[in-house]
Amino acid sequence: MHTDASGSAVAAALGQVYVGKMEHPVAFASQKLSGSQLEWAIIEKEACAIIWALNRFQDIVYGAHITVSLQYIRESATKSAKLLRWSLSLQEYDVEIKYTKGSQNVVADCLSRV
Numbered sequence: 403m404h405t406d407a408s409g410s411a412v413a414a415a416l417g418q419v420y421v422g423k424m425e426h427p428v429a430f431a432s433q434k435l436s437g438s439q440l441e442w443a444i445i446e447k448e449a450c451a452i453i454w455a456l457n458r459f460q461d462i463v464y465g466a467h468i469t470v471s472l473q474y475i476r477e478s479a480t481k482s483a484k485l486l487r488w489s490l491s492l493q494e495y496d497v498e499i500k501y502t503k504g505s506q507n508v509v510a511d512c513l514s515r516v
Contacts, residue, residue, distance in 0.1 A: 403463070403470050405455050406514040407447035410435055413513030414455030416462065431458050432513040449488050451514070456495055467496045 404415045413432035417425040452470050456463060
């Protein structure tokens with residue numbers, strides 16, 4: 403799952419990797435941020451994108467191993483009660499969080515800016 407957050411929206415692209423490491427798209431989603439969410443720090447917006455995407459695609463991803471592109475939520479969780487709550491809510495999923503360069507996260511980046 404690829405997620406991204408811009409100044410005003412969050413987005414996700416869900417894909418499935420087949421034999422040969424070819425990823426095929428399964429679903430796409432985006433949503434505008436509300437008034438109070440617009441004031442959040444970028445790390446909170448990025449973390450919100452992950453939580454929102456997992457909830458949005460829960461019927462598809464629950465019970466499956468998921469790789470999500472963001473590493474800072476676990477490192478920054480102790481600095482914010484909100485991030486700590488979100489980090490704890492990730493425990494119900496089999497999630498591997500990794501960093502992906504913005505230039506390689508094109509689909510979710512585009513969806514969060516449309």
